[in-house]
Amino acid sequence: MSELYGEVQKLKERYPDWHSATLPALQLAQEKHGHLSPEALRECADALGTTPAVCKAVASFYDLLHLAPVGRHMVEVCTNVSCALVGAQQVLEAFEGELGISAGETTPDGTVTLRPIECLGGCGWATIVSVDHHYRTHVKPDDVAGIVQELRDGD
Amino acid sequence: MATELVLGGAAERDLTKLAEYEAGGGYGALARARAMTPQAVIDELVASELRGRGGAFFPTGRKWTFIPKPDQNPNPHYLVVNADESEPGSFKDNEIMARVPHRFIEGCLITAHAVESAHVFIYIRGEYTGPYEVLIAALDELGSREDILGGVAIVVHRGAGAYICGEETALLESLEGKRGQPRTKPPYPAIQGLYASPTVVNNVETMATVPPIIELGGAEYAKLGVPDSRGTRVVSISGHVEHPGNYEIENGTSVRELVYGLGGGITGGRGLKAVIPGGSSTVILRYDEIDVGYDFNSLLALKTAMGSAGVVVLDDRCCMVQLGIRISEFYEHESCGKCTPCREGTRWMTQILRRLEAGDAEQHELDLLLDVCDRINGKCLCPLGETAAIAVASYVDKFRSEFQAHIDEAGCPFGDSSPLHNVLAPVALHTHSPVATVPA
Numbered sequence: 001m002s003e004l005y006g007e008v009q010k011l012k013e014r015y016p017d018w019h020s021a022t023l024p025a026l027q028l029a030q031e032k033h034g035h036l037s038p039e040a041l042r043e044c045a046d047a048l049g050t051t052p053a054v055c056k057a058v059a060s061f062y063d064l065l066h067l068a069p070v071g072r073h074m075v076e077v078c079t080n081v082s083c084a085l086v087g088a089q090q091v092l093e094a095f096e097g098e099l100g101i102s103a104g105e106t107t108p109d110g111t112v113t114l115r116p117i118e119c120l121g122g123c124g125w126a127t128i129v130s131v132d133h134h135y136r137t138h139v140k141p142d143d144v145a146g147i148v149q150e151l152r153d154g155d
Numbered sequence: 156m157a158t159e160l161v162l163g164g165a166a167e168r169d170l171t172k173l174a175e176y177e178a179g180g181g182y183g184a185l186a187r188a189r190a191m192t193p194q195a196v197i198d199e200l201v202a203s204e205l206r207g208r209g210g211a212f213f214p215t216g217r218k219w220t221f222i223p224k225p226d227q228n229p230n231p232h233y234l235v236v237n238a239d240e241s242e243p244g245s246f247k248d249n250e251i252m253a254r255v256p257h258r259f260i261e262g263c264l265i266t267a268h269a270v271e272s273a274h275v276f277i278y279i280r281g282e283y284t285g286p287y288e289v290l291i292a293a294l295d296e297l298g299s300r301e302d303i304l305g306g307v308a309i310v311v312h313r314g315a316g317a318y319i320c321g322e323e324t325a326l327l328e329s330l331e332g333k334r335g336q337p338r339t340k341p342p343y344p345a346i347q348g349l350y351a352s353p354t355v356v357n358n359v360e361t362m363a364t365v366p367p368i369i370e371l372g373g374a375e376y377a378k379l380g381v382p383d384s385r386g387t388r389v390v391s392i393s394g395h396v397e398h399p400g401n402y403e404i405e406n407g408t409s410v411r412e413l414v415y416g417l418g419g420g421i422t423g424g425r426g427l428k429a430v431i432p433g434g435s436s437t438v439i440l441r442y443d444e445i446d447v448g449y450d451f452n453s454l455l456a457l458k459t460a461m462g463s464a465g466v467v468v469l470d471d472r473c474c475m476v477q478l479g480i481r482i483s484e485f486y487e488h489e490s491c492g493k494c495t496p497c498r499e500g501t502r503w504m505t506q507i508l509r510r511l512e513a514g515d516a517e518q519h520e521l522d523l524l525l526d527v528c529d530r531i532n533g534k535c536l537c538p539l540g541e542t543a544a545i546a547v548a549s550y551v552d553k554f555r556s557e558f559q560a561h562i563d564e565a566g567c568p569f570g571d572s573s574p575l576h577n578v579l580a581p582v583a584l585h586t587h588s589p590v591a592t593v594p595a
Contacts, residue, residue, distance in 0.1 A: 022332030063316030
């Protein structure tokens with residue numbers, strides 16, 4: 001019995017109906033596998049007591065769930081209006097330059113995935129960059145080299 | 156600004172700590188509410204005239220009265236809190252959960268008492284790791300405090316990145332482990348919500364406003380603000396202002412005060428061009444329309460709304476076609492795909508706007524754009540596509556000459572001097588069918 005199986009059983013107990021554990025279970029499976037590979041979806045489905053197809057149908061709806069491989073680190077630059085007004089595009093381009101990839105891509109060594117993302121809900125602290133799901137606020141192009149170095153050092 | 160009810164005390168004390176919150180009288184309103192009958196609590200809320208802070212502005216007390224009594228419907232009753240704040244321009248719930256988590260939780264517990272529910276689900280957007288961790292820490296601190304929890308189970312449920320899940324029925328679908336697509340209404344959640352049981356769905360700020368209402372009394376709360384917009388509101392100010400941030404204001408404060416007073420005026424002393432008053436879904440205000448009260452009736456007179464209180468300020472360098480593209484791309488990306496007018500229409504809007512920006516559009520395409528907007532309006536299950544259409548149509552309506560100039564000059568008069576020039580939106584990375592274009 002996998003470790004995920006046990007954790008998902010606990011998740012199911014939190015809800016009156018086990019279906020509600022689907023998203024949290026997918027999030028756990030993604031944490032464990034890096035992305036929702038066919039194996040991850042199978043393991044998640046077994047733990048929930050449903051089919052991989054159901055899991056994939058749900059997962060494909062959500063931006064934070066990845067069906068294809070992503071880097072070990074995720075850099076997401078908000079490019080919605082409030083951030084764009086104060087230079088989010090320049091921040092995104094600075095990451096592209098520093099990482100040597102285009103937005104939407106992963107570095108060849110699999111370290112970092114870079115992508116633009118829709119409003120992160122930090123409009124007054126623009127530009128918001130979500131680095132491994134934690135917000136950096138007031139990010140300027142000049143801050144980008146430091147953030148990338150941090151990720152490389154931490155690896 | 157003098158009256159801080161929701162964020163009150165957070166500047167002086169660390170209200171994320173239970174002891175600090177209790178030292179300031181925290182959870183006193185809960186004790187008082189529990190000494191009242193559920194109906195009496197609802198009556199206080201009705202008297203307060205509080206209206207939902209998520210965007211739809213529905214009277215909170217009245218919403219609670221729609222929940223059947225336990226003897227009318229034997230199913231469990233649920234309180235679901237909408238913490239899926241994703242409206243471009245709004246970041247108030249983020250700060251409320253991060254700074255006054257216990258006031259928010261106290262509001263949830265009072266509401267649970269009022270609607271006779273023992274189950275609270277807080278649906279928080281997946282991106283909000285920070286507020287999520289604060290909430291979990293606050294709930295951990297409450298873990299053994301049965302005197303406060305009173306047998307109510309609070310579950311924090313994380314979303315996974317979908318704007319549409321802020322729509323209440325899509326949120327319920329998502330909470331039930333499905334794709335977040337809106338349901339047909341009726342039945343409304345009050346009758347058949349979560350697990351087909353009576354469910355009240357309320358916004359974070361609404362919940363955090365409940366304890367001060369119980370403390371003050373509904374009638375006293377209703378003395379704040381202006382008719383139809385009582386009490387305070389946490390307003391998110393962003394864009395081209397010197398001091399962006401969240402400010403708790405009394406409803407009715409003027410938009411000019413928000414921009415030039417609290418916001419500190421336009422960055423770099425530049426000129427004001429426009430203000431988005433209530434998040435990306437609302438009709439834009441021109442620079443000469445800001446002497447208006449920030450309240451329901453005053454903004455309604457200008458055919459716009461407070462929405463989710465996201466005030467976005469744009470300076471005079473901004474191109475309105477570029478703004479239209481970025482907003483349209485957002486809704487195109489976030490459309491759940493269930494209703495055709497929204498799924499296809501938002502994409503067509505983007506395509507026409509892109510042709511305008513590139514100088515490829517012909518005269519009739521401006522009318523075509525408005526026609527597409529018109530064909531989305533009122534023809535979908537939820538307001539997502541409709542708000543995209545209303546917002547973009549308002550840019551054309553209020554800045555028509557600028558749109559016309561894109562046709563006359565065969566290109567953008569602003570180009571890269573506008574900060575919204577060539578901004579990469581997530582939807583641009585999607586692979587669309589290369590042959591699907593707007594029908595002529």
